[in-house]
Amino acid sequence: MPEAPRDRLRALPKSIATVCLSGSLPDKLEAAASAGFQGVEIFEQDLLTHDGPPEGIREMAADLNLAITIFQPFRDFEAMPEPQRRRNMDRAERKFDVMQALGTDLVLVCSNTQPSALDDPERAAADLREMAERAAARGLRVGYEALAWGRHVNRWRQAWDIVQRADHPALGLILDSFHTLSLGDTLDGLSAEVPGERIAFVQLADAPRLTMDVLGWSRHFRNFPGQGELDVPAFTREVLAAGYRGPLSLEVFNDEFRAAPARRIARDGHRSLIWLDSVIAAPSVPAAPLPPPPALGGVEFLEFAVDEARGRDLATFVATLGFRLAGRHRSKAVELWRQGGVNLVLNAEPDSAAAGHFELHGASVCATALRVDNAARALSRAEALLCSIWRERVGEGERAIPAVRAPDGTLIYLVEPGARSIWESDFHLLVPEEPAAPGALAQVDHVAHALTGGQMDGFVLFHRSVFGLEPGAPLDLPDPQGLVRSRAMADPAGRVRMPLNVSESRQTATGRFVSAMAGAGVHHVAFSTPDVAAFAAGRTAPMLEIPANYYEDLGARFGLEDEALAALERGHLLYDGDGQGGAFLHAFTVSFEDRFFFEVLERRGGYDGYGAANAGVRMAAQARARPWMPG
């Protein structure tokens, strides 16, 4: 009786191709090992540029407990006319020498891309048979993979047909999720057609959906499973269902990864495979035992790192939005400002994590607390996903709130509903809850992050894998000084929403924020209210001025009545509709110290977006506006 698929999966070593990572070959090996991989693919170019013999790489890998899972690629081999055919056999023998020095027994042959290659599966099979025979004489093996842009062979079924014709025990099929999925193909039928032991190797990569030539797409935009938009889980399920037992190996060509620190990218890669492992549940392939993501109940609080002066200013600023001082911490220089279900924590405690954050980044959000159904389970999921965990020192009788460190270094606290709230245990509460006034703020609707270039994929994977937030479609937002790329993460119920923004230019508001912050961070916080018109009517907050031309056009676009338009204009409110009866009304404050700003919004009729159509007007208005000044 075969093993259960779950056990099979757990037994598969996890591997990463050196081409995924930046730096020298030793840097890459070290990063792969430190992220917990069991194996590496040696990408030939990395060996060619390395100043040292292959035997040294073999030793280094062994010292790091890394298996060298494969040597790749061997290009443009099969079905060439003479004299190239003969020369290619010589070339293969030379590479076998290298493999033996490296101590790996498998080489990847990718389908020929040369114009001179013959369209002749029998010749391709004969060549691969001869290469496999030569490999077998040395105890080596050959895997054959269909490149999506191969000259005559670009589908896995064609490659499998040739492997069958060659019919040599040292020759197997190699499958790659990008080469299959990028062509709109799937592995449907794999398990019926290909015995698992004939699959020599499996390479995994995801990618954003781009309509461009597949070669350029592959060479620049691949990313790790869960970071893109391809169905890598379905691909992996098919491979496992067919009985494959070898490594799952990441092979990603990505411009941003190549420019990022190798250790960070290696850890993201391993995280992606652990996540993948947990989502490939299917009748025949149960999920690996990672605790499920938490059910989210919204944002319990946001914590701002301040010093005493900035704390006073920020308190004055949020008071204009209707927040009231609701409590003081029992043992620390920390205030709670509250309105409805929104809690803002202003932390000026010296020698705390917040103080460290303030010193590095200035006044800004240093922690976000999420309401979760089970904090211990969420924490153990995060640990299994290679996150670092944080526990703040606490005073006597105070609650310890566990936290996960986000990729920008801020903390994400995990707060469970309990008999006694954290506010009661840790704070002297000053004012009783009052019934909400019309237009009062009710909840945190979304927390927008500005990221530095190259951080988007890592953030998407972190929030998707740890908290089960799903990414929306990528958007481009027009700042007057350049484009801002945006992707919104949200849980299925829409209780926790987190737009992620990246600006290539340092001149946009987003780019300037990242420069001012010396890193990524929370750029703006949006609060929901059930009645934004009442908020606007009663507002004392310094709201962003919106030009009259905007309302002129709004009338023409949505056919709004003059009276409704005038009300919007008076309230400095922007408007968007989703064409299905949903509407979004929102207004923005000017910024606090040119660092972050607040938004107040009302969602009507199931509107699920973020008013992206208004981003251009908002950003141009922000470019004109001056930051708020106290007093």
Next chain:
Amino acid sequence: MPEAPRDRLRALPKSIATVCLSGSLPDKLEAAASAGFQGVEIFEQDLLTHDGPPEGIREMAADLNLAITIFQPFRDFEAMPEPQRRRNMDRAERKFDVMQALGTDLVLVCSNTQPSALDDPERAAADLREMAERAAARGLRVGYEALAWGRHVNRWRQAWDIVQRADHPALGLILDSFHTLSLGDTLDGLSAEVPGERIAFVQLADAPRLTMDVLGWSRHFRNFPGQGELDVPAFTREVLAAGYRGPLSLEVFNDEFRAAPARRIARDGHRSLIWLDSVIAAPSVPAAPLPPPPALGGVEFLEFAVDEARGRDLATFVATLGFRLAGRHRSKAVELWRQGGVNLVLNAEPDSAAAGHFELHGASVCATALRVDNAARALSRAEALLCSIWRERVGEGERAIPAVRAPDGTLIYLVEPGARSIWESDFHLLVPEEPAAPGALAQVDHVAHALTGGQMDGFVLFHRSVFGLEPGAPLDLPDPQGLVRSRAMADPAGRVRMPLNVSESRQTATGRFVSAMAGAGVHHVAFSTPDVAAFAAGRTAPMLEIPANYYEDLGARFGLEDEALAALERGHLLYDGDGQGGAFLHAFTVSFEDRFFFEVLERRGGYDGYGAANAGVRMAAQARARPWMPG
């Protein structure tokens, strides 16, 4: 009798769409005027985000002597079912109000992209006829353009068919080079089918050849004529041959332009139209009277800005390559180091342009001198192309060499062959010419520049328009810390070659150079020799170590004999072949102060490239190597 086409062309006003430029709407108008444009297209989004009435924009444009050539775009108008049809007419009336306030009489309607649009040319024509009738009642006009991704209308012939069916004097056809050329279409036959006076407006954009969805291509990667790879000259010739007499207007959506200073981009835009004007010569359309580009005879000298200490070090460094001190300047602290046809000028003169360059950028190339057939003519061409011209102060009896300022701020001197060389007039020459030793350096082969992100298009246009260098295909070079995008410029005879390199990452050698230089500059200089093996055998220069693994693979790839491989390895030489009998052998020095380095190369059998296949190995070796240290 009709006017000659040349005169017609000269009479066409030059215009630019505000969407090409960064900043607020007033910033954009100011930049367009300062670059010498006669008109602007007002892109609606720029007006919506502007805080002030359209009348103010009208006045501002008038004060700047800018005509508002068109208001655009008006989207998704024609062939909609009711009630959208009626609402679209109301929307049109509102936009007519805006146009009258702006003081422009033309609006651009682009073909409908909505799924609900009817595939009915008669209905489209009827709607446009009604819109034109309403426009005419106010003295306004409507132009109709086929978007490349229009739902039912995406070719200019379809748009022309609808304009003919509508048959209204206030309705004309709008042509856009991107929308036509991106689909592989041309304007062939235009003049036979469309009377010039029915062409209401012409928009011009170029683009790199990318295989991707045309909408994304259009919105992010357009650039100015001459910067891309589309045949914009042929497009423009057809428009003029048809008798069009309106503005030639740039409409470019480009992420890098949107993040760059508006004045620089506006000047590049105007330069592109002046260049275009000069290259559209055809039997029916003679070229505008711009002086022709110079015939180039190679690089006469490179000038390095140094101080006294750096000058001594650099002299020691170049001496290891075989350069000898050949002269001292008659009045300045300037030395000439010479070998074969290569002259290196080391300028340590205080209070000179070089001293200013040294202060800003450190030791680096501050000027390049090109051998031209006619310096005065080349200078007048550069001036006509909006370049700034430089004349250094000279001592008595010394030659004034005119120079053009390149986009990186360095100077390009123009040196004519004359009875008396600049060396004889300005220098005390120390040593007579000697017969060249075997392996001696003969000429400057190429001068490679490292650019900051966003400078590539501007540099390409500058060198193409001013000096007639043609750009090669874009390449990606793999540095261990990220990709480097490269494009090589060269004159048709290959005497002046200038690879341009951009790194998005600041971690690559190219990126670090740009950081160290605080801007773009010459990153490496390559010298040719007729016998690189002799150079290598006699070398004393500190050459870059190349790993043995490289030679292993080289043997397998090119089938080189062991002896030939060993000779390459001994000489630290890289090898490339072009598959047509041409070969390229080259070696690199380590860097001078981690700022720039030298290359020595031999071209065999018509090899025309730069050894890009070896760039990965070279860059990895550079990442390991230490800069040269004197003594």
